[in-house]
Amino acid sequence: MFPTPIQKASPLVRSGYKVMLPIALFLWLLPLIGVALTSVRPAGDLAAGNYFGIPSGFAGFENYSAVFQNSPIGYYILNSFKVTIPTVIGAVALSCLTGFALAVYKFKSNLFLFFLFVAGNFIPFQILMVPVRDLTLKMGFYDTTMGLVLFHVAFQTGFCTLFMRNFIKGLPFALIESARVEGVSEWQIFRHIVLPLMRPAIAALSVLVFTFVWNDYFWATVLVQGQHAMPVTAGLNALNGQWVAAWHLVSAGSIVAALPPVAMFFLMQKHFIAGLTLGATKG
Amino acid sequence: GEIVLNSNHSDPAPKKAMEDLIADFQAAHPGITVKWNNFDHEGYKSAIRNFLTADAPDVVAWFAGNRMEPFVTAGLFEDVTDVWDANGLNEQLKSAASAMTIDGKKWGVPYTYYQWGIYYRKDIFAEQGIEPPKTWAEFLAACEKLKAAGITPITIGTKALWPTGGWFDYLNLRVNGYEFHMELTAGKVPYTDPRVRATFEKWGELVNAGYFLESHAAIDWQDAIPQMVQGKAAMYLMGNFAVATMKDGGLTEDQIGFMQFPEITPGIPMAEDAPTDTFHIASGAKNKDDAKKFLAFVASPEAQAKMNATLGQLPVNNQAQKPEDVFLQQGFDMLSNAYALAQFYDRDANAEMAKAGMEAFQEFMVKPDRLDAILERLEKVRARVYN
Amino acid sequence: MSNTISAAQNWKRNQQKLAPWLFLAPGMLMFLIYVLVPIFQSIWISFHDWDGLGAKEWIGLQNYVELMDDDTFYVSLHNNVLWLVLYLLSIPAGLAVALFLNQTVTGIRLYKSLFFFPFVISQVVVGLMFTWFYAPNFGLFSQSIEWLTGTQVAVLADERYVTYAIIVAGLWPQTAYCMILYLTGLNNINTEQVEAARMDGAKGFKLLWYIILPQLAPATFIAMVVTVIGSLRSFDLVSIMTAGGPYGSSQVLSYFMYEQALSEYGFRMGYGAAIAVVLFLIMMVFISLFIVRMLSQERNA
Amino acid sequence: MADVSLRGVKKQFGALSVIKGVDLDVKDGEFCVFVGPSGCGKSTLLRMIAGLEEISAGSLSIGGKEMTKFGPSERGVAMVFQSYALYPHMSVEENIGFGLKMTGHSKAVIAERTAAAAKMLQLEPLLKRKPGQLSGGQRQRVAIGRAIVRNPEVFLFDEPLSNLDAALRVQMRTELLKLHQDLKATMIYVTHDQVEAMTMADKIVVLSAGQIEQVGSPLELYHRPNNLFVAGFIGSPKMNFLKVQVKGEGQATTVQLAGATISIPTSGAALSDGEMTLGIRPEHIDAGGQGDVVIEATVKLAEYLGSETLFFVTLADGSELAVKADGLASEKPGQTLRLGINTKACHLFDKDGKAVINGDLTR
Amino acid sequence: MADVSLRGVKKQFGALSVIKGVDLDVKDGEFCVFVGPSGCGKSTLLRMIAGLEEISAGSLSIGGKEMTKFGPSERGVAMVFQSYALYPHMSVEENIGFGLKMTGHSKAVIAERTAAAAKMLQLEPLLKRKPGQLSGGQRQRVAIGRAIVRNPEVFLFDEPLSNLDAALRVQMRTELLKLHQDLKATMIYVTHDQVEAMTMADKIVVLSAGQIEQVGSPLELYHRPNNLFVAGFIGSPKMNFLKVQVKGEGQATTVQLAGATISIPTSGAALSDGEMTLGIRPEHIDAGGQGDVVIEATVKLAEYLGSETLFFVTLADGSELAVKADGLASEKPGQTLRLGINTKACHLFDKDGKAVINGDLTR
Numbered sequence A: 001m002f003p004t005p006i007q008k009a010s011p012l013v014r015s016g017y018k019v020m021l022p023i024a025l026f027l028w029l030l031p032l033i034g035v036a037l038t039s040v041r042p043a044g045d046l047a048a049g050n051y052f053g054i055p056s057g058f059a060g061f062e063n064y065s066a067v068f069q070n071s072p073i074g075y076y077i078l079n080s081f082k083v084t085i086p087t088v089i090g091a092v093a094l095s096c097l098t099g100f101a102l103a104v105y106k107f108k109s110n111l112f113l114f115f116l117f118v119a120g121n122f123i124p125f126q127i128l129m130v131p132v133r134d135l136t137l138k139m140g141f142y143d144t145t146m147g148l149v150l151f152h153v154a155f156q157t158g159f160c161t162l163f164m165r166n167f168i169k170g171l172p173f174a175l176i177e178s179a180r181v182e183g184v185s186e187w188q189i190f191r192h193i194v195l196p197l198m199r200p201a202i203a204a205l206s207v208l209v210f211t212f213v214w215n216d217y218f219w220a221t222v223l224v225q226g227q228h229a230m231p232v233t234a235g236l237n238a239l240n241g242q243w244v245a246a247w248h249l250v251s252a253g254s255i256v257a258a259l260p261p262v263a264m265f266f267l268m269q270k271h272f273i274a275g276l277t278l279g280a281t282k283g
Numbered sequence B: 001g002e003i004v005l006n007s008n009h010s011d012p013a014p015k016k017a018m019e020d021l022i023a024d025f026q027a028a029h030p031g032i033t034v035k036w037n038n039f040d041h042e043g044y045k046s047a048i049r050n051f052l053t054a055d056a057p058d059v060v061a062w063f064a065g066n067r068m069e070p071f072v073t074a075g076l077f078e079d080v081t082d083v084w085d086a087n088g089l090n091e092q093l094k095s096a097a098s099a100m101t102i103d104g105k106k107w108g109v110p111y112t113y114y115q116w117g118i119y120y121r122k123d124i125f126a127e128q129g130i131e132p133p134k135t136w137a138e139f140l141a142a143c144e145k146l147k148a149a150g151i152t153p154i155t156i157g158t159k160a161l162w163p164t165g166g167w168f169d170y171l172n173l174r175v176n177g178y179e180f181h182m183e184l185t186a187g188k189v190p191y192t193d194p195r196v197r198a199t200f201e202k203w204g205e206l207v208n209a210g211y212f213l214e215s216h217a218a219i220d221w222q223d224a225i226p227q228m229v230q231g232k233a234a235m236y237l238m239g240n241f242a243v244a245t246m247k248d249g250g251l252t253e254d255q256i257g258f259m260q261f262p263e264i265t266p267g268i269p270m271a272e273d274a275p276t277d278t279f280h281i282a283s284g285a286k287n288k289d290d291a292k293k294f295l296a297f298v299a300s301p302e303a304q305a306k307m308n309a310t311l312g313q314l315p316v317n318n319q320a321q322k323p324e325d326v327f328l329q330q331g332f333d334m335l336s337n338a339y340a341l342a343q344f345y346d347r348d349a350n351a352e353m354a355k356a357g358m359e360a361f362q363e364f365m366v367k368p369d370r371l372d373a374i375l376e377r378l379e380k381v382r383a384r385v386y387n
Numbered sequence C: 001m002s003n004t005i006s007a008a009q010n011w012k013r014n015q016q017k018l019a020p021w022l023f024l025a026p027g028m029l030m031f032l033i034y035v036l037v038p039i040f041q042s043i044w045i046s047f048h049d050w051d052g053l054g055a056k057e058w059i060g061l062q063n064y065v066e067l068m069d070d071d072t073f074y075v076s077l078h079n080n081v082l083w084l085v086l087y088l089l090s091i092p093a094g095l096a097v098a099l100f101l102n103q104t105v106t107g108i109r110l111y112k113s114l115f116f117f118p119f120v121i122s123q124v125v126v127g128l129m130f131t132w133f134y135a136p137n138f139g140l141f142s143q144s145i146e147w148l149t150g151t152q153v154a155v156l157a158d159e160r161y162v163t164y165a166i167i168v169a170g171l172w173p174q175t176a177y178c179m180i181l182y183l184t185g186l187n188n189i190n191t192e193q194v195e196a197a198r199m200d201g202a203k204g205f206k207l208l209w210y211i212i213l214p215q216l217a218p219a220t221f222i223a224m225v226v227t228v229i230g231s232l233r234s235f236d237l238v239s240i241m242t243a244g245g246p247y248g249s250s251q252v253l254s255y256f257m258y259e260q261a262l263s264e265y266g267f268r269m270g271y272g273a274a275i276a277v278v279l280f281l282i283m284m285v286f287i288s289l290f291i292v293r294m295l296s297q298e299r300n301a
Numbered sequence D, E: 001m002a003d004v005s006l007r008g009v010k011k012q013f014g015a016l017s018v019i020k021g022v023d024l025d026v027k028d029g030e031f032c033v034f035v036g037p038s039g040c041g042k043s044t045l046l047r048m049i050a051g052l053e054e055i056s057a058g059s060l061s062i063g064g065k066e067m068t069k070f071g072p073s074e075r076g077v078a079m080v081f082q083s084y085a086l087y088p089h090m091s092v093e094e095n096i097g098f099g100l101k102m103t104g105h106s107k108a109v110i111a112e113r114t115a116a117a118a119k120m121l122q123l124e125p126l127l128k129r130k131p132g133q134l135s136g137g138q139r140q141r142v143a144i145g146r147a148i149v150r151n152p153e154v155f156l157f158d159e160p161l162s163n164l165d166a167a168l169r170v171q172m173r174t175e176l177l178k179l180h181q182d183l184k185a186t187m188i189y190v191t192h193d194q195v196e197a198m199t200m201a202d203k204i205v206v207l208s209a210g211q212i213e214q215v216g217s218p219l220e221l222y223h224r225p226n227n228l229f230v231a232g233f234i235g236s237p238k239m240n241f242l243k244v245q246v247k248g249e250g251q252a253t254t255v256q257l258a259g260a261t262i263s264i265p266t267s268g269a270a271l272s273d274g275e276m277t278l279g280i281r282p283e284h285i286d287a288g289g290q291g292d293v294v295i296e297a298t299v300k301l302a303e304y305l306g307s308e309t310l311f312f313v314t315l316a317d318g319s320e321l322a323v324k325a326d327g328l329a330s331e332k333p334g335q336t337l338r339l340g341i342n343t344k345a346c347h348l349f350d351k352d353g354k355a356v357i358n359g360d361l362t363r
């Protein structure tokens, strides 16, 4: 283990470390703590210039209910869910299939296709922007959550395929061969053997895609204009324009918008990190 | 039948005004229902391009002047000269008629505008013994006096760029006059013209003397208001909508004063900025007849009066009942006597030009010594955009 | 024996050849339509003048010629390089945090999650947070600077600092990301090698440098990839925090492109596409490096 | 009838030729074991029989039916993998019944056959468990159960015991043999463990570099290896090989070794004089000096294992020999041993490594 | 002087007590092997000597110097790990020189010692290669080279050969022994391979559940195990254990086994009558019927390995025995064998498993 476990250090260092931890955390999360504090500050504090002192009172309830009542943020959040959930389902489903194909079968263009998916992950969105926007318009999905869903599904499929393929590669191939000898068809192998074993990968990807898509801002601004389909990230920016100088509302809104992925992260931490660190540890 | 209406009335007051307007219209025309799609104010500006080409509604909200020109040339707006003629609008909407005319045809109806001018802290002026300045010299003197008293003379927030447009418009209108301003914004005059430089030189007098709020580039127009509310700044060149925010911030009507932008070059007639909002019929509309009825309704004095009462702005229809608000009355008087009305820099100039221009204005307000480079750059953009 | 094989038998015998294509079809199709084809469309559009309303007009390389003469393009490029270089700081920073947190004391799991927190939050929110943090007069940062130096700095309004200020905001979540990569890497380090090194007398920094870091190479590589890609993709923060301002001085290619092609003042699709193509080409350099390495890994596996 | 027969079977992986023409007949009900050094192609050959690898050239028939082009599911074979390849998400019962379920058997049939297999393999109390909750030996049995339910005519095993610890391996070996007796099915079994091969096989196939070196019963291979490779491969410690000069003399041939003359009966084999390789197993040299010929040797290294002692000795001419002696032999390095050589235990190989004379103690 | 001495050494992992008080002296230059079942604490004990695990209680001295609190690099010990733990990013040369570099030796010294070690281990042609390009045996040698250059007084090995294949293992065993002779350093060696332990050790330490069961030379453990555990652990196939009734009778004690009476000399040991365990190794039963007592048995299972034959037989009273016979023995299951038992080879263990009589053929 590196660094040397603190248990082996002198008691002085050990207690020093334990003191340092919360201090470091506090400094690290300072912007966040500031915003969280502001979100429960009475409006009066801001006017009085008390931006980062102790709040003069707790106005969390007022601020948060104001955010929901005076702005369509609730609606935006609903939109975000409408975009995110189908995307997660779609991208994960498609990539289960593609990942399976690329992991299990040997055919000439296998690696080429795989790297196509991988490369697709890293291209700048901007190169897709104009044509995708155009395509979405032509299909009549412009300014609908459906338009966002379709794009996100397609794009996330690239990343998910990379993940799924590597995951399935890690499964014992003998499972598949064993089933083949038993006379199980390829689809049945996928459905009954590989799919159930992919549960951890599916969980990891779901959390990850959920967060990615929830936090997407670029495509939300490109493919959606009106309130009725706007997800919360873009909505928040719009509200930011409306709420200038009302930092307590902006803060509360930010926290509301950040909450679902944060909750997701804390609930599914293991899967989340498994997804993110894919490939980070092996050669 | 049904008409589809797309608009950008997402803020609370405009939203309310629209809801009332639609209700009233449907009451007046029982056979017609209005399907209203409301858009976020900023997003609307790009959304309109999409829905006009892809899935056109019947009626769309937009802006007068150069801002509607691309849609007119692209054939996306319907000629509504007949609505004007049939309802006597040429007379009633006279002040905005020129802004609605391209190639001698009318392309929409205006329903609201509002004045721009300098809002100031009456009580501070009184304290410092300053009279509202009428000339450039008086204005400079007032600024100097405020500055000496430790008060920022002029507050402004240029993060969103457009507030700089107001300053340029007014300085240019007052230095070179309305005609020159319109030629410049129409791209007919190079930015390297000495007259443009003269405008910037006047501006430079204020910038170099440090009369503007220091960190203006970091803040939005609303953020500039607390300075005034807290008595740290005294003047604000803004549209009338700023009054509401000032009042929200805690200023009373007694503390706020309004004045016309002072004269600079003597003898040049005083033109003003008065951005006008409009309704148009999309050329791809499915129900043009009912849409025209809607336009006619919006143009009527009653509808405009009611709407603008909610909006807190001025009706364009000169038959409409005058507003009660003191600032609006002052504005109404000022605009009624104006030599001519400009729409605002970002509506009069082509969009690309406007973006480059306002960026340049901001840069100038931070780095006035870069004037030469700035003007050359603007000229480069102008040369490209208007060819 | 008959020569005709039944369809069912035929399928049974060939299903292993056909199956991959059937499994691939839906995903491939979506990917093709939404990712691969648009790349070429964009390149095509970049040779046109097009405002998104009327017809496209073929103008050859003119967009690129104009780009070469566009000051904003050079500002963006310069800023992109800044982003690229400074963003890489998140790697050592992430390593440092990871080393700090790689202990087993009570509650360390929670600490690790909380340190990772910034990455989970949307960049929009991060942008808003830092805007608040930097806000002149009252922002925590401005206040601290004033307290330290006596003068205010509106970093987001100052062309000298604005890009750095945005990058710092970007480094915050990125460092968290690198941290988690390194934490996992540290967790998977071959303990016997570390022990062997300890027996060899390596300690502290030497141990880190000679043994730990080389073992963390895969994590470092992934961190490099995501950081480089992330830095070139920087859009959200610029859009939220400054929209490229003041007067374009915090512009980056990705935002510049968006502004030219889609913003209120833009709708120059062809020009935007040309910017996107340039960005794409820059990115391709890195993508290729990455693919080449992955390929050699696949070959070895 | 489920004999397996390979004719000129070859396998190429790209340019790499892995199986270079194999002819083999495994009789119905036979227990056939493939052995050979790592990488010689045992697994590949087995997988070709299973249908998991295509056959590049040649033909395969099972039970007299041509199977070369058939998919794995159509061959009526079952395979037990080294890793067992149990489906980790299914219970033992589901694991065993899965193949039947997928090939459309009725619930009743599945239940009946699963129960029968479970009974046979004593898996009944474990039916509801997941593979993760089973010990190595139990997993092994489930894998076999999965093979059994399909009533295959041929069982294929690829090193099925190599993941088990030594004690369990011995036990499972016995169980597998019992299974073979009960089912009377053809079994083909790959292993790298000699003891397994020797104790289980009816027939051992020794492979080397994609080719068959020899096929025969275990003791046949031990006592009468065809060539140097098989002689060296079968038996541990390895057979001693010594370069010797050979001279024919009537019914016998004489070999000069470190001064001594060993006369080996030719049993009618015609052989030319010259250099040859003499092979003799360490256990066939008597450290007590009993034998047809006695040679003196110096102990270079001695390993006292308790149950036996291994001497590594040097002869007068410098050649080295391994000798397996009784556990009580206690000579130390440097001491002299008198080695008794039984001429009936001597093998002679010609220059190409082919066995010319196989001394055979059992004859 | 580099003897290693442990006094009352204990190790706790939290609440789990893994080493429960070990006293051990390894003499300077001795080759000491730890054996024991998996999880008994062999590695832990070794790692405590290395300084990689803290010592929970007790003390450790090396070369007479108290080392309990010293760090791993300060103890003058070197360790070779099971996985070799070579640094994959360094060349062989750098791997070997790394320890010297870390301890601040000059370039010249590093080069010289690396060259010497490489020469000794025949690694010279490989110096520029990375570990990934080496075979198992070569890696093993690099790991040893890395240990050698530091001139340690004590070498520690944790199952260093377990990753190698059988043939290589035998070869490396010899090389290690040679190294031991050349360096004359103290070596402590963990293995689970009996042959390794028997052939390499000067002294074997048998561990079980964190405690020492017996310490002694290989043949001592084989012939005179202290208790049932050691008797069963050392030797393969395992010693036969039979429950028997014992009755003292003058200088001998008589044991009733399947009708026969075996009279075992007590050699002065005082023992009470009653139930005891009789131990006799398979190789000490003569399948040819030669011995002090002859018992008839039925063959249940026979494994013909060529070099030897293993019989599993049943006695008249139903007890089972393993018998190791000559490779030519060819009795089939069901046939009767006459087993000759040498009373000098019989062991008797009391109810607690302690050896009461160790029949010893060598005496």
Ligand SMILES: Nc1ncnc2c1ncn2[C@@H]1O[C@H](COP(=O)(O)OP(=O)(O)OP(=O)(O)O)[C@@H](O)[C@H]1O
Binding pocket: D013, D016, D018, D036, D037, D038, D039, D040, D041, D042, D043, D044, D045, D192
């Ligand atoms: N899919 C493949 N592609 C290329 N070469 C292969 C493939 N499978 C096996 N080989 C090669 O074929 C040869 C034989 O492999 P095989 O697995 O049959 O050996 P084996 O006798 O089973 O060895 P082991 O005892 O190690 O299991 C090896 O050299 C191996 O590298």
Ligand SMILES: Nc1ncnc2c1ncn2[C@@H]1O[C@H](COP(=O)(O)OP(=O)(O)OP(=O)(O)O)[C@@H](O)[C@H]1O
Binding pocket: E013, E016, E018, E036, E037, E038, E039, E040, E041, E042, E043, E044, E045, E192
């Ligand atoms: N770091 C640790 N924390 C807790 N328990 C441990 C730790 N290391 C070892 N143990 C436990 O201590 C016991 C002895 O482990 P050790 O590795 O010394 O066994 P071993 O004799 O080397 O076994 P093997 O032959 O399998 O290598 C085991 O029960 C193991 O689970």
Ligand SMILES: [Mg+2]
Binding pocket: D042, D043, D044
């Ligand atoms: Mg194999």
Ligand SMILES: [Mg+2]
Binding pocket: E042, E043, E044
């Ligand atoms: Mg161990």
